[in-house]
Amino acid sequence: xxxVQLQSLTLSRSSALSAPTTVSxxxxxxxxxxxxxxxxxxLATSTRFSGSSSRAVxxxxxxxxxxxxxxxxxxxxxxxxxxxxDANWQSLVLESDTPVLVExxxxxxxxxxxxxxxxxxxxxxxxxxxxxxxLNTDESPSTATRYGIRSIPxxxxxxxxxxxxxxxGAVPKTTLMTSIEKFL
Numbered sequence: 001x002x003x004v005q006l007q008s009l010t011l012s013r014s015s016a017l018s019a020p021t022t023v024s025x026x027x028x029x030x031x032x033x034x035x036x037x038x039x040x041x042x043l044a045t046s047t048r049f050s051g052s053s054s055r056a057v058x059x060x061x062x063x064x065x066x067x068x069x070x071x072x073x074x075x076x077x078x079x080x081x082x083x084x085x086d087a088n089w090q091s092l093v094l095e096s097d098t099p100v101l102v103e104x105x106x107x108x109x110x111x112x113x114x115x116x117x118x119x120x121x122x123x124x125x126x127x128x129x130x131x132x133x134x135l136n137t138d139e140s141p142s143t144a145t146r147y148g149i150r151s152i153p154x155x156x157x158x159x160x161x162x163x164x165x166x167x168x169g170a171v172p173k174t175t176l177m178t179s180i181e182k183f184l
Contacts, residue, residue, distance in 0.1 A: 081119055081132045082133055084134065085143075089143050093158055096161075098129065098130060099129070099130050099131070099159045099164075099183045100159075101119070101122065101123075102158065103115065103134045103153055103155050104135050104144055104154045105134055105137065106137050107136070107138070111152075112152055114170045115153045118176065119132055119176075122177070126180065137152060151169065153168075154166060154168050155167045155176060157180060
């Protein structure tokens with residue numbers, strides 16, 4: 001299997017349907033290729049609802065000669081999990097009336113970035129029953145030290161101000177859900 005890397009790509013602007021393009025590769029050979037002219041995408045004004053759920057589905061379509069391309073995307077309103085710090089730890093976690101899930105993380109941690117979307121989904125699914133926060137261990141080291149955080153990501157569930165359960169590492173959503181369900 002051969003791989004060709006391009007050093008430069010030169011496109012000339014033309015009003016013709018397709019314009020010749022010059023490509024120079026590492027070997028120095030030149031060749032001409034024709035690129036099709038693209039008219040762009042249009043956003044349809046209609047919105048429809050998908051199945052029994054109340055999620056809106058937006059339709060984006062592009063007209064071309066010889067066919068139609070349609071792209072559908074679900075409207076996923078993301079829930080933003082609020083950050084927490086040493087300063088607001090007492091009021092938001094320890095004095096909370098509802099169970100609290102806290103993810104201990106750091107920006108340089110790859111597994112932490114893998115688990116962020118899962119925490120966001122859990123916050124959306126358990127809205128009203130569970131509060132979710134993220135604590136950056138680089139910015140709030142004293143809280144992380146107080147709870148013996150030695151590995152990140154670590155997810156701790158608190159109820160009535162007490163640590164009830166801890167899950168260490170980037171784990172599947174089902175593992176976190178099982179842990180959460182024990183304390184709701």
